[in-house]
Amino acid sequence: MSNNKLKRADILFSSYSVAPYEILKRTMQKDKDFVINELTESGLRGRGGAGFPTGLKWKFFAQEENETKYIICNADEGEPGTFKDRKLLVEVPRKVISGMAIAAWACNAKNGIIYLRAEYNNLIPELKKEIEVFNEYAKKFNLEFNVEIYSGAGAYICGEETALIESMEGKRGEPRNKPPFPIQNGYLGKPTLVNNVETFAACSMVCRYGAAEYKSYGTSDQHGSKLFSLSGDSPKEGVHELELGMKVSDFVEEYGDGDTKAVQIGGVAGFCIPRKEFDTTIIGEGNTTGGATMIFNSTRSMYNVIHNYLDFFAEESCGQCTPCRIGTQQLLKGIEAVKSGEKPESYLDDLVKLSKTMKLTSKCGLGQSVTNSFSSIVKNFREEMIY
Amino acid sequence: MSKINLIIDGQKIEVEKGMTILDAAKKINVNIPTLCHHEDLCVAGNCRVCVVEVKGRERLEASCATPAEEGMDILTNTAKVRNARKDIVSLLVSEHNTQCTTCYRNTNCELQDLAAEYNVDGDRYLSVLKPNIKVDKSSWSIEKDDSKCVRCQRCVRTCAELQHVNALTVSHKGNEMKISTFADLPFNEVVCTNCGQCVNRCPTGALTERRYFDEVWEAIGDPNKHVVMNTAPSVRVALGEMFDNEVGTRVTGKMVTAMRKMGADSVLDTDFGADLTIIEEGNELLTRLKSALVDGDKSIKLPMITSCSPGWVKFIEHMFPNHLGHLSTCKSPQQMFGAMTKTYYAEKKGVDPKDIVSIAVMPCAAKKYEANRPEMNDSGYRDIDAGLTTREFGLMIKQAGLDFNNLEDTEFDSIMGQSTGAGIIFGATGGVMEAALRTAYAVVTGRSVPFENLNITPVRGTDGIRAASIKIEGTLPEWSFLEGVDLNVAVAHGLKNARIIMDEIAAGKSPYHFIEVMGCPGGCIGGGGQPIPTNADIRAKRTKAIYEEDMSKPIRMSHENPEITQIYSEFLEKPLGHKSHELLHTHYRKRNRY
Numbered sequence: 012m013s014n015n016k017l018k019r020a021d022i023l024f025s026s027y028s029v030a031p032y033e034i035l036k037r038t039m040q041k042d043k044d045f046v047i048n049e050l051t052e053s054g055l056r057g058r059g060g061a062g063f064p065t066g067l068k069w070k071f072f073a074q075e076e077n078e079t080k081y082i083i084c085n086a087d088e089g090e091p092g093t094f095k096d097r098k099l100l101v102e103v104p105r106k107v108i109s110g111m112a113i114a115a116w117a118c119n120a121k122n123g124i125i126y127l128r129a130e131y132n133n134l135i136p137e138l139k140k141e142i143e144v145f146n147e148y149a150k151k152f153n154l155e156f157n158v159e160i161y162s163g164a165g166a167y168i169c170g171e172e173t174a175l176i177e178s179m180e181g182k183r184g185e186p187r188n189k190p191p192f193p194i195q196n197g198y199l200g201k202p203t204l205v206n207n208v209e210t211f212a213a214c215s216m217v218c219r220y221g222a223a224e225y226k227s228y229g230t231s232d233q234h235g236s237k238l239f240s241l242s243g244d245s246p247k248e249g250v251h252e253l254e255l256g257m258k259v260s261d262f263v264e265e266y267g268d269g270d271t272k273a274v275q276i277g278g279v280a281g282f283c284i285p286r287k288e289f290d291t292t293i294i295g296e297g298n299t300t301g302g303a304t305m306i307f308n309s310t311r312s313m314y315n316v317i318h319n320y321l322d323f324f325a326e327e328s329c330g331q332c333t334p335c336r337i338g339t340q341q342l343l344k345g346i347e348a349v350k351s352g353e354k355p356e357s358y359l360d361d362l363v364k365l366s367k368t369m370k371l372t373s374k375c376g377l378g379q380s381v382t383n384s385f386s387s388i389v390k391n392f393r394e395e396m397i398y
Numbered sequence: 399m400s401k402i403n404l405i406i407d408g409q410k411i412e413v414e415k416g417m418t419i420l421d422a423a424k425k426i427n428v429n430i431p432t433l434c435h436h437e438d439l440c441v442a443g444n445c446r447v448c449v450v451e452v453k454g455r456e457r458l459e460a461s462c463a464t465p466a467e468e469g470m471d472i473l474t475n476t477a478k479v480r481n482a483r484k485d486i487v488s489l490l491v492s493e494h495n496t497q498c499t500t501c502y503r504n505t506n507c508e509l510q511d512l513a514a515e516y517n518v519d520g521d522r523y524l525s526v527l528k529p530n531i532k533v534d535k536s537s538w539s540i541e542k543d544d545s546k547c548v549r550c551q552r553c554v555r556t557c558a559e560l561q562h563v564n565a566l567t568v569s570h571k572g573n574e575m576k577i578s579t580f581a582d583l584p585f586n587e588v589v590c591t592n593c594g595q596c597v598n599r600c601p602t603g604a605l606t607e608r609r610y611f612d613e614v615w616e617a618i619g620d621p622n623k624h625v626v627m628n629t630a631p632s633v634r635v636a637l638g639e640m641f642d643n644e645v646g647t648r649v650t651g652k653m654v655t656a657m658r659k660m661g662a663d664s665v666l667d668t669d670f671g672a673d674l675t676i677i678e679e680g681n682e683l684l685t686r687l688k689s690a691l692v693d694g695d696k697s698i699k700l701p702m703i704t705s706c707s708p709g710w711v712k713f714i715e716h717m718f719p720n721h722l723g724h725l726s727t728c729k730s731p732q733q734m735f736g737a738m739t740k741t742y743y744a745e746k747k748g749v750d751p752k753d754i755v756s757i758a759v760m761p762c763a764a765k766k767y768e769a770n771r772p773e774m775n776d777s778g779y780r781d782i783d784a785g786l787t788t789r790e791f792g793l794m795i796k797q798a799g800l801d802f803n804n805l806e807d808t809e810f811d812s813i814m815g816q817s818t819g820a821g822i823i824f825g826a827t828g829g830v831m832e833a834a835l836r837t838a839y840a841v842v843t844g845r846s847v848p849f850e851n852l853n854i855t856p857v858r859g860t861d862g863i864r865a866a867s868i869k870i871e872g873t874l875p876e877w878s879f880l881e882g883v884d885l886n887v888a889v890a891h892g893l894k895n896a897r898i899i900m901d902e903i904a905a906g907k908s909p910y911h912f913i914e915v916m917g918c919p920g921g922c923i924g925g926g927g928q929p930i931p932t933n934a935d936i937r938a939k940r941t942k943a944i945y946e947e948d949m950s951k952p953i954r955m956s957h958e959n960p961e962i963t964q965i966y967s968e969f970l971e972k973p974l975g976h977k978s979h980e981l982l983h984t985h986y987r988k989r990n991r992y
């Protein structure tokens with residue numbers, strides 16, 4: 012652990028000191044294995060929520076031998092309070108597209124798809140222009156990579172990579188059983204690499220600066236920079252790029268309103284950190300960093316906060332699997348029943364146990380992660396749950 | 399196939415690569431509970447009841463959906479696993495309208511079994527059952543009660559994968575997620591063929607056949623009514639399962655006795671109707687062949703396709719409405735039987751047809767709907783008044799207090815109670831074709847089909863589509879136009895395969911003269927009204943029993959059935975004659991595609 016103070020970074024949104032397609036060109040002069048290895052070395056983890064090491068994912072994808080391989084940029088960004096991917100696509104689309112192109116080149120894939128959240132359809136004209144620009148460079152570089160835009164299905168669960176693929180295949184957006192993973196058997200049964208918008212942009216940056224330099228951002232445990240979609244009780248709502256590895260207390264000092272009682276890290280699927288743990292919790296360590304970051308001050312009812320989350324989960328669960336479909340409803344009804352006195356206080360403990368079962372048995376990340384926010388809020392704000 | 403090694407509950411085992419943990423465990427008799435899993439269907443992995451622990455992994459894995467991997471160390475019975483399963487079953491119960499005492503699936507329900515096994519307590523969680531769920535009783539055949547649904551999607555998979563109908567789908571998400579028809583229309587207004595295959599695979603009472611046994615009891619109890627019961631061939635090889643007999647036990651004699659003891663005035667055999675179908679359909683085929691081959695009549699549709707299976711008939715009406723000319727105009731054996739009951743039988747017995755109640759005991763859910771098709775009243779009355787499934791009939795036997803397994807064997811009544819082995823094999827896929835060929839070949843050549851024991855094995859089996867070609871040689875003079883002709887036939891079962899056959903026809907590429915289509919996988923032995931559960935092994939055993947019953951019959955060709963000869967001489971005069979057309983043939987209608 013380090014006691015690094017909060018540091019702003021300016022990598023992802025920095026203006027193009029080296030044009031993204033120049034990065035692509037330079038990268039393509041290197042050895043493919045070397046580039047994938049650089050990514051691994053950089054310590055970059057997926058920014059879509061699950062935090063899977065990106066270099067490793069690319070390595071597996073590169074090993075898949077198939078005439079047709081797909082690269083999907085996950086721009087579904089369906090969680091309330093998140094808007095970082097949108098900002099990247101608006102402000103630095105070339106970093107994103109060049110990241111996709113580097114993946115295409117390094118892993119021998121020819122088809123690229125940007126899966127764009129339906130609410131972002133107004134970005135399509137600009138993105139199409141950007142794709143045309145890219146096409147010209149690609150021709151120059153002799154890179155065969157065709158990028159298309161797919162307008163999403165509109166449900167939060169369609170951001171989950173296998174549900175996303177199902178919906179692209181014209182089916183209902185339900186997560187698939189894994190294995191097989193998309194890397195082996197994805198869109199239309201072909202090997203498919205799914206990465207988040209920010210992940211692709213960060214890949215460009217790793218290639219721009221090299222693993223060693225990228226790794227120097229952050230701390231010895233947490234590398235690189237990361238975008239935070241900040242909302243809640245903060246005078247500085249918006250997207251902030253920060254070096255990883257800071258303490259919650261430093262974060263709160265910078266972004267709180269002086270009265271912060273809790274911070275939700277990693278969005279609805281993440282953890283709620285109470286004030287007493289601000290000093291001992293490092294952002295990104297043992298907690299996910301996808302999704303929205305929310306700051307709550309003392310006027311907030313944490314019961315309302317978790318009630319909102321559960322409402323969201325109960326509605327946005329795809330509904331196929333038992334623990335998630337019914338478990339989310341039970342948690343919601345359960346806290347209401349405790350609040351109203353219909354169930355005893357101890358029922359909260361039963362509910363926490365239930366949320367653990369959901370974690371153990373749910374089919375996808377949605378049902379598996381409900382316990383994160385639920386247990387942390389129930390544990391730390393028990394009084395608020397009861398009275 | 400390469401092999402892998404793993405450990406399940408401490409036991410080392412070697413299995414084929416790609417096998418699921420569930421199947422691997424089965425091999426060493428480790429029983430893992432399941433709910434959404436069904437052997438006939440693709441993996442869903444949605445109920446999560448089958449979770450197991452894989453050492454080294456924190457999360458549990460759904461064993462039905464997870465391939466066994468080299469070196470896996472699996473535990474199926476730990477506290478973690480048991481607690482999780484109990485929690486999941488408790489959740490299912492909390493969403494469920496648990497009314498077992500009044501439920502049709504009571505004592506044969508997979509949710510009930512799980513709840514009992516894990517001894518879930520009802521108050522563990524609050525009820526999240528949706529209020530005001532209405533049971534859809536709009537269909538003649540199927541009832542849908544969402545309050546009993548566990549969302550396993552077996553029905554959806556059945557309808558899509560096995561039947562290619564897609565009448566059912568998953569709609570909404572989250573807490574509103576449910577199983578719906580197109581636009582949530584009532585069942586009787588959608589593309590559903592009433593095949594009942596979804597009912598056979600529904601683990602609970604959410605999908606059931608519409609029951610008619612109360613009406614039947616009422617008729618039996620009415621002294622002014624003359625109740626005629628007839629039973630289809632495949633009922634007698636499956637009914638025994640309702641009374642804990644081994645699968646594949648033939649119970650024909652006991653079944654007849656049971657009907658008589660229940661109070662039927664006459665116990666007759668639908669197989670007679672099957673024999674009659676063969677005569678009419680065989681002649682229809684020969685007539686079509688003559689018109690097409692000799693007269694060059696372009697309006698004649700070949701191949702001709704059988705029309706015995708009402709689910710299949712509704713399927714083609716919805717999906718291929720421009721190709722109805724390929725269907726034989728023959729009514730199904732059930733409906734022929736009904737029409738003859740209220741005319742010929744009534745006349746012979748001196749009973750007023752208005753007092754006759756004709757009841758068909760069928761392996762089928764679609765037969766209920768067929769009996770209610772508006773045009774099925776050529777006798778001047780409803781040809782068939784009620785269709786019962788094998789399951790309903792089994793329940794009625796229990797209600798009647800009969801000790802089924804100890805009943806004596808008795809014979810069907812006469813008339814219309816005599817049948818042949820050819821009528822029997824209608825119960826299995828390929829049977830109608832085989833029966834038709836036995837008779838048609840004999841009619842055309844004066845000799846028996848050139849197969850040992852009349853067993854036309856090329857059309858038997860379980861492949862979804864089976865084709866055969868039979869060379870016709872040594873024809874009698876009046877059939878000389880068929881001399882040397884290779885008669886190309888095909889057999890398809892399950893509507894998925896029917897669609898393949900029809901796509902070929904629609905593309906003008908069908909090489910066949912005559913095709914048998916059965917709506918249900920395995921034919922009637924796998925019908926939607928048969929005892930639950932069903933799987934490939936069960937269907938194979940029932941099929942075996944059908945062919946045994948065939949071999950046990952002294953007469954095995956429809957045209958040699960003396961009661962058939964009699965009905966033509968006394969009543970129908972000749973095949974495809976005036977009376978036949980009036981009573982035994984029908985027409986079809988175009989339907990829309992949702």
Ligand SMILES: Cc1cc2nc3c(=O)[nH]c(=O)nc-3n(C[C@H](O)[C@H](O)[C@H](O)COP(=O)(O)O)c2cc1C
Nearest residue numbers: 057058059085088089170171172206207210376377
């Ligand atoms: C319920 C749910 C919603 C998700 N939504 C998104 C999303 O909107 N955008 C995204 O990039 N990843 C989302 N993910 C994660 C994806 O499944 C996948 O892990 C990710 O796109 C992989 O990219 P990465 O490795 O670059 O993070 C979601 C996951 C779950 C379980």
Ligand code: SF4
Nearest residue numbers: 329330332335375378
């Ligand atoms: S965990 Fe929830 S969202 Fe994921 S598959 Fe199950 S029901 Fe669907």
Ligand code: SF4
Nearest residue numbers: 497498501507602603
């Ligand atoms: S479906 Fe099963 S558990 Fe539900 S009421 Fe019927 S028998 Fe009981």
Ligand code: SF4
Nearest residue numbers: 557590591593594596
């Ligand atoms: S009865 Fe047959 S066609 Fe109708 S919904 Fe069930 S499986 Fe589909």
Ligand code: SF4
Nearest residue numbers: 547548550551553600
């Ligand atoms: S109706 Fe039956 S088969 Fe279909 S999802 Fe519900 S419980 Fe499962």
Ligand code: FES
Nearest residue numbers: 443445446448462
């Ligand atoms: S039986 Fe395995 S998840 Fe349902």
